[in-house]
Amino acid sequence: MSTFSHIALLGFRQALTTSLSLPIELLEACNQQFTRRRQRPPIKLELLSLDPPPLATSGGLVLQADQWLDAEPESAPWPVPDILIIASRWRHPLRGGAQRPEVKQWLQQLASHGCELCAVGTGSYFLAEAGLLDGRAATTHWHYFDDFENRYPRIKLQRDHLITEAGKLYCTGSVNSAADLVIHLIDRHWGADIAHQVTQQFSPESRRPFANQAYRSEHNLRHGDEVIALAQSWMHRHFGDPIRIDDLAQRSGLSQRSFQRRFQRACGQSPLQYLQQIRLDSARELLQNSNLPVEEISALCGYTDASYFSKLFKQMNAIAPGQFRQNVRRKLFSADDRFYEGQD
Template sequence: MIEHVTLLAVERMLMSSAAIPLEMLEASRARLRLQRRPEAGFKVEIAAQEAGPVNVLGGFPVFPQRTLAELQRSDLIIVPALWRNPKALLRRYQPTIDWLRQQYQQGASVFAVGTGVCLLAEAGILNGKPATTHWHYLDQFERDYPAVVLQRNHLLTQAERIFCAASVNSGADMMVHLLGLLFGRDCALQVEQQFSPEVRNPFEKKVFYADGRHQHGDEDVALLQTWLQHNFRETVTLSQLADMAGLSPRQLDRRFKQSCGETPLKFLQRLRCDHARDLLQNTNLSVADIAAACGYSDSGYFIRVFKQYAQQTPGQFRQKVRAKLFTSEVADR
């Protein structure tokens, strides 16, 4: 259970890269309190290398509650994005870099946004691991940190307990994923609905994983996953899937869950619902047409499945999305 979160305060940091994670954490706390869950008791503190105010981008002061030397242990550390080239700034932050390395070695998870990833690279905890950073800094990052496996085509990466987001917007996506890991999928979905569901695509479509969770060793299951990804519209039963894999339904269910964390039919429903989200956001197709396009012959059943998956009906999801896709000028015509 997470007990302590540290927001690292650094000169010339982008407040948006810190404010969004903090607001999402507080939204999670509110939901956890309503459910009377003990996880709501986590503490969030702003900490800096030295005592006194830290000037963020624009010259506004942030007042840390603790110095890093006073913090012996934290469960999650949020490292904000830094404005422009961070190279000169990094030279002044060796104690912060050492503290990050120590905290990670003690078991902390670290989430960095944009060029804040450089602090992790300087600490050496990204060596041999994938990472991403702001697109404007990719070339220099690759020159400065050749031991890091830079992922130029991914906005999000996860390597063990290290989470990187290339930008403030992708940082919001990563926070939803983190909240799911910390507090459960239902809590993460509620926060997602509160914070810009229209700009978020399913996390799994964009992330680069380093832990091999999607490259597991069960070849039969992997082949079946690939088939489902290309044929999710097909009507299929567990028995039919088991026949394809040359297993009994019970064996397939057990091995699929062991490898992927969910049953084959749950995996199929998720694929269909992910596709439905895209169609709801980007087309004018009716709910019935979207149900058919996703492999559901019964639109009522589709609505029930989607609501279970997204904690809202297809119509509610579309309404939230469309309300922010059009300006008031267009709406007035």
């Protein structure tokens, strides 16, 4: 788990306001959780601008940037943060500065230093122009799919995914997906408990687990069977729909027997076991982070029979769904109560 990180956000004229403000709010909420626990906040946040001040966003807000990146990297080295979040642009993304040679060079330098580069929406054009996405999976805002694919034919555009992960390069198709990505980064760097507490402040019912919507190059291909990787990806995106294993086999161009055998060899479990795991993991998230009735959660996770769902959930978790919700909520609010003791 990380102890301290320098996280920078890259803005420019006509940047989509929420592509900057929402990640900032989430990361500041992370810092606040550490302050509440009387620990040192782990994140240093910095807003960088490619344009001279003032930085006017698409929403008409004027932001005060910490640095204006107006110099060549050689003469005045630009910062090297641990994580860089690149804003999305309201108009065509290439007008935001993605084609500036010094910007390309800086992004290449960041990648070589191990910086995690996170592009929100059309911010993916910055990574594409720097050549960092060649041969890798990426996504962008849906309106620019065709343009992106035509300009960068060497990039593996993922039209069906709102988040892609290729090593330390992340792309999201929307601001909401960027929020899910930021929660994932908080989870990975500072723990699931902190990520959960931050999620509670920002409409937890609408947050979708990162693993259920991200295309992860290394994860999807680590077993080397691309046909099965595509089937896994499809299951993650459609786990709430009625799914038949023979339909999955047909979609994969295999007989049901061959599909079952290859899936078991690649994943170490049957397709049905894998699907049940996805569904029940999602049910756990909803039970913990939403107020939806158990019957509705059952339906959202692909189970038309709520009693059958409850039976499966208890088999996997050794506890019924309703009791699981009570237990996790009790732990959550007990922790909050302990913090507030003596604070009046």
